[in-house]
Amino acid sequence: xxxxxxxxxxxxxxxxWRFLILSSIVFLLLxxxxxxxxxxxxxxxxxxxxxxxxxxxxxxxxxxxxxHSAAHYGSFAFRPKSTFSFLDxxxxxxxxxxxxxxxxxxxxxxxxxxxxxTSLLRFGEMTVAFVLQILMPLLIIFLAFNAFTQEKEEQTxxxxxxxxxxxxxxxxxxxxxxxxxxxxxxxxxxxxxxxxWAFDDYSLFSADWLxxxxxxxxSYAVYFFIFIALAVAISAYSQTSRASLLVLLGIxxxxxxxxxxxxxxxxxxxxxxxxxxxxxxxxxxxxxxGIDGHNPADSRFDELKNQYLKKxxxxxxxxxxxxxxxxxxQEGEKYSSMIYNKHFDKVKQxxxxxxxxxxxxxxxNPYLAIRQLSMGLAGSDYGHFVDFxxxxxxxxxxxxxxxxxxxxxxxxxxxxxxxxxxxxxxxIPQFQYLAPQWTSIAGNYAFAYxxxxxxxxxxxxxxxxxxxxxxx
Amino acid sequence: xxxxxxxxxxxxxxxxxxxLGACGLVMLxxxxxxxxxxxEMNRQKETIQLIQKEEKNRLEKAASKLKNDTLASVVxxxxxxxxxxxxxxxxxxxxGQRDLHRYYYLLRPTALHLQIYQNEISNPLKLLSGNFDLxxxxxxxxxxxxxxxxxxxxxxxxxxxxxxLVLTNPISSGQLIGAxxxxxxxxxxxxxxxxxxxxxxxxxxxxxxxxxxxxxxxNLYIIFWFALLYWLTTxxxxxxxxxxxxxxxxxxxxxxxxxxLNLYLETAHxxxxxxxxxxxxxxxxxxSWDIPKEKVFKEFFATxxxxxxxxxxxxxxxxxxxxxxxxxxxxxxxxxxxLGKIKEREQLAHRLSWLSPATWAQAQFNQIxxxxxxxxxxxxxxxxxxxxxxxxxxxxxIYQNKLFGKSDFAKIxxx
Numbered sequence: 001x002x003x004x005x006x007x008x009x010x011x012x013x014x015x016x017w018r019f020l021i022l023s024s025i026v027f028l029l030l031x032x033x034x035x036x037x038x039x040x041x042x043x044x045x046x047x048x049x050x051x052x053x054x055x056x057x058x059x060x061x062x063x064x065x066x067x068h069s070a071a072h073y074g075s076f077a078f079r080p081k082s083t084f085s086f087l088d089x090x091x092x093x094x095x096x097x098x099x100x101x102x103x104x105x106x107x108x109x110x111x112x113x114x115x116x117x118t119s120l121l122r123f124g125e126m127t128v129a130f131v132l133q134i135l136m137p138l139l140i141i142f143l144a145f146n147a148f149t150q151e152k153e154e155q156t157x158x159x160x161x162x163x164x165x166x167x168x169x170x171x172x173x174x175x176x177x178x179x180x181x182x183x184x185x186x187x188x189x190x191x192x193x194x195x196x197w198a199f200d201d202y203s204l205f206s207a208d209w210l211x212x213x214x215x216x217x218x219s220y221a222v223y224f225f226i227f228i229a230l231a232v233a234i235s236a237y238s239q240t241s242r243a244s245l246l247v248l249l250g251i252x253x254x255x256x257x258x259x260x261x262x263x264x265x266x267x268x269x270x271x272x273x274x275x276x277x278x279x280x281x282x283x284x285x286x287x288x289x290g291i292d293g294h295n296p297a298d299s300r301f302d303e304l305k306n307q308y309l310k311k312x313x314x315x316x317x318x319x320x321x322x323x324x325x326x327x328x329x330q331e332g333e334k335y336s337s338m339i340y341n342k343h344f345d346k347v348k349q350x351x352x353x354x355x356x357x358x359x360x361x362x363x364x365n366p367y368l369a370i371r372q373l374s375m376g377l378a379g380s381d382y383g384h385f386v387d388f389x390x391x392x393x394x395x396x397x398x399x400x401x402x403x404x405x406x407x408x409x410x411x412x413x414x415x416x417x418x419x420x421x422x423x424x425x426x427x428i429p430q431f432q433y434l435a436p437q438w439t440s441i442a443g444n445y446a447f448a449y450x451x452x453x454x455x456x457x458x459x460x461x462x463x464x465x466x467x468x469x470x471x472x
Numbered sequence: 473x474x475x476x477x478x479x480x481x482x483x484x485x486x487x488x489x490x491x492l493g494a495c496g497l498v499m500l501x502x503x504x505x506x507x508x509x510x511x512e513m514n515r516q517k518e519t520i521q522l523i524q525k526e527e528k529n530r531l532e533k534a535a536s537k538l539k540n541d542t543l544a545s546v547v548x549x550x551x552x553x554x555x556x557x558x559x560x561x562x563x564x565x566x567x568g569q570r571d572l573h574r575y576y577y578l579l580r581p582t583a584l585h586l587q588i589y590q591n592e593i594s595n596p597l598k599l600l601s602g603n604f605d606l607x608x609x610x611x612x613x614x615x616x617x618x619x620x621x622x623x624x625x626x627x628x629x630x631x632x633x634x635x636x637l638v639l640t641n642p643i644s645s646g647q648l649i650g651a652x653x654x655x656x657x658x659x660x661x662x663x664x665x666x667x668x669x670x671x672x673x674x675x676x677x678x679x680x681x682x683x684x685x686x687x688x689x690x691n692l693y694i695i696f697w698f699a700l701l702y703w704l705t706t707x708x709x710x711x712x713x714x715x716x717x718x719x720x721x722x723x724x725x726x727x728x729x730x731x732x733l734n735l736y737l738e739t740a741h742x743x744x745x746x747x748x749x750x751x752x753x754x755x756x757x758x759x760s761w762d763i764p765k766e767k768v769f770k771e772f773f774a775t776x777x778x779x780x781x782x783x784x785x786x787x788x789x790x791x792x793x794x795x796x797x798x799x800x801x802x803x804x805x806x807x808x809x810x811l812g813k814i815k816e817r818e819q820l821a822h823r824l825s826w827l828s829p830a831t832w833a834q835a836q837f838n839q840i841x842x843x844x845x846x847x848x849x850x851x852x853x854x855x856x857x858x859x860x861x862x863x864x865x866x867x868x869x870i871y872q873n874k875l876f877g878k879s880d881f882a883k884i885x886x887x
Contacts, residue, residue, distance in 0.1 A: 029728075032735075036735060036739060039739070040738070040739065043742075047745050047747075051745065051747045051751075054751075055751075058751075058755075072758075073754070073758050074754075076747070076750070076751075078747075090600070091596035091597055091599070091600050093600075094572065094594075094596040094599040094600055095596045096591065098746075098747060098750070100750060100754065108590060108591040109591075110589055110590075110591060110746070110750070111589075111746040111747075111750075112572070112591075113738070114572050114599065115572055115573065116743050116814050116817075116845075117734070117737075117738070117845075118734070118737060118817065118818050118821035118822075118844075118845055119568055119569055119821070119834060119835060119838050119844050119845065120730055120733050120734040120737065120821055120825075120831060121734050122568075122569070122602050122603075122834075123726075123727070123730030123731055123734065123830075123831070123834075124727070124730070124731050124734075125731060125734065125735070126731040126732060126734070126735045130731070134727075135723075135727075138723070142716065146712075241712055242711050242712050242715070245712055245715060245716070246490075246620075246715065249715070249719060253616060257612060258501070258613070260601050261601050261602050261603075261604045261608065262504075262604055263601070264595075264597060264598045264600075264601030264602075264604075265508050265598070265601070265603065265604040267595075267598065268512070268595065268598050269508055269511055272515060273593055273594060273595060274593060275515075275519040275522075275592070275593065276574075276590065276591065276592050276593050277519060277522070277523050277576070277578075278519070278522070279593060281526070347593060350595075351595045351597075354595050354597075354598060355595070355597050358597065358601075381597075382595070382596050382597050385596065
């Protein structure tokens with residue numbers, strides 16, 4: 001019975017020119033979005049790989065110089081695009097792409113595409129994720145808003161029921177039919193995307209890639225099921241097609257347009273983001289007065305000096321077997337790094353609190369859930385950005401440390417004229433960013449799983465047990 | 473007749489909980505949007521005030537610590553003067569790009585290009601979600617409300633079977649639609665006026681040309697949507713078809729065209745990687761330390777003959793400022809090239825914004841609020857000009873070996 005109904009839905013949709021036009025539009029949008037997304041992904045990736053290579057070349061060929069000068073010269077870290085980011089740009093457009101790594105300071109990750117973009121950007125970006133998350137539900141609504149109401153209006157529901165079908169069976173048959181139609185629109189795109197990969201780059205395949213890809217497919221399947229089931233359920237409870245359509249469109253407007261923006265803005269309203277100025281002030285204060293406010297820079301230096309004099313049993317810095325300048329600079333680096341991390345953690349906490357508002361609201365809003373999950377799986381959310389930031393900072397710290405230690409071990413106190421050469425520069429490998437494994441970060445998306453799961457169970461429950469009492 | 477229709481429409485509106493709810497909701501959204509927009513802009517204002525206050529304290533402290541023989545070149549390396557782009561009175565209504573652009577810089581007369589490439593701290597997810605300001609309510613939600621109010625102008629009467637009855641009165645169906653749509657139009661104009669009025673009273677906005685421009689543009693936008701709905705009504709389709717086609721237009725004009733415009737600009741007019749610029753700045757700056765001093769001075773005095781002196785040997789201060797001026801000069805063609813490309817694209821976007829009323833209205837709102845990229849470009853030019861001023865003030869003292877006195881602090885030019 002269920003399959004018969006499903007096939008009937010597919011047949012009648014295929015005969016409906018309105019569905020054919022709308023699904024072709026969605027298909028074309030998806031096609032454009034994936035091709036353009038892929039193109040720009042390839043371009044950015046090539047640009048950044050090239051830039052990273054040339055940064056390393058410059059580092060290696062900087063000539064003989066004092067290691068501390070080399071640390072000042074420094075290098076760059078470029079953020080590679082993650083494999084799936086061409087489907088979902090996520091926050092990538094709004095986060096920086098490269099950071100200058102140098103001694104004494106943690107630079108910002110600069111140059112987001114957004115800062116050069118025109119105001120048009122704020123209308124959203126035409127990505128595959130955008131079409132799937134926002135436009136696909138509309139196609140589903142259009143497909144299913146009159147699933148039951150039309151049968152009611154044309155008095156065919158009674159006939160169906162008299163032939164022995166239960167309302168629940170009819171509902172599941174329709175859901176099956178609509179799901180097949182949605183799959184028909186999506187399958188070609190899936191094939192095209194796979195082809196892009198197959199012809200282009202085999203090196204992308206890995207266990208993590210498969211897991212992320214698999215979860216992406218699964219999450220979107222669940223998301224579409226939620227909208228299909230919702231549309232069918234509302235159609236079943238509605239008296240007229242008009243009422244059903246209006247309720248569904250209202251839900252869509254709330255879910256996809258109003259709530260996401262409102263949630264992000266309420267978060268920013270409640271938890272104020274510190275200004276860069278305040279942030280820098282706090283860093284400076286801690287640097288001068290000590291992280292606990294009782295350990296000023298001068299006394300930190302004296303303490304370190306006495307410690308080293310004692311350790312080596314000498315009475316002046318000149319007599320130390322190592323260059324104290326290098327030691328002091330490394331201690332300073334450690335200290336400033338500690339301070340930076342302390343304040344950076346505070347900023348991250350503010351952002352996390354702001355984003356938590358969206359996460360809570362995602363429990364009632366499947367769009368927010370899929371958005372969060374999709375960005376996470378695609379490796380283009382804030383969490384992945386922070387991961388890059390931390391790994392770039394580790395690399396910087398290690399670079400400066402290597403320079404300082406060489407400085408301390410290979411020269412005399414006060415000697416700023418001695419130089420190091422390429423041998424030392426070669427000790428710093430090229431910066432290579434590896435995104436975290438999905439298994440290690442999957443726990444961060446608990447709200448999204450719960451939301452999708454609860455919605456699925458709730459709707460399945462209604463469609464199995466709840467439909468008996470509907471009026472027709 | 474019109475009075476009767478208006479009275480009838482009013483009664484229907486009051487009785488329809490959904491429509492009344494929708495109006496109330498848009499109103500509430502508008503009120504929240506005004507609150508949010510001004511919260512955000514006031515935070516920017518407060519930050520600017522904080523920096524100004526801190527700057528005053530810092531300068532006073534520096535003045536009190538000043539020794540009798542402090543050279544201007546030493547002070548020049550220590551001061552931080554603010555250059556800022558304060559939000560105008562109407563910025564809270566259309567935040568535009570202000571949330572992702574830097575709105576203040578702390579400047580000293582050293583190399584400009586080592587000072588202006590900085591980010592403001594901002595939550596990427598928030599930037600992605602966008603601002604819930606009044607311009608969003610107007611551009612996105614007002615059309616939806618208009619659709620909800622007017623998609624069944626005639627079809628409802630048709631479907632209820634009341635149309636024939638109404639038309640027994642001395643009125644044509646055209647007049648009926650006209651009256652009904654005028655009623656709804658006036659309602660929306662009132663709603664829009666109420667929201668703007670609320671913002672004006674709440675935040676003491678001046679009733680200047682910005683106010684009137686805002687009023688005109690928002691009402692033009694409302695008129696466009698009613699005209700579209702009127703046109704759809706003349707198709708004489710069923711309510712469901714009307715609702716779907718109206719929503720289709722909304723989707724096309726507010727969602728699809730803007731995103732495609734953006735896609736077009738991002739791909740066909742892509743801005744080249746900024747890496748070339750950063751890399752050049754780093755290299756020029758690093759190399760500059762190894763360039764023979766005579767060469768630096770020679771070039772410097774050729775460009776700035778007014779500072780020419782004979783006693784430059786071994787003067788670190790004089791060399792340093794000649795050096796940073798050289799670095800700025802060297803990288804500025806690349807930097808200007810970038811800015812030129814960005815500007816060009818921004819102007820193109822402005823011209824193309826005519827393709828959809830939504831992008832047009834948004835662009836106009838951002839222009840009124842001075843919160844778009846064009847405004848940021850103006851600010852950057854002001855920053856450059858101010859940096860020149862700072863340089864002129866200090867360089868004159870540095871190259872004439874002048875000491876820096878307490879009274880000089882008050883004379884440092886302010887932005």
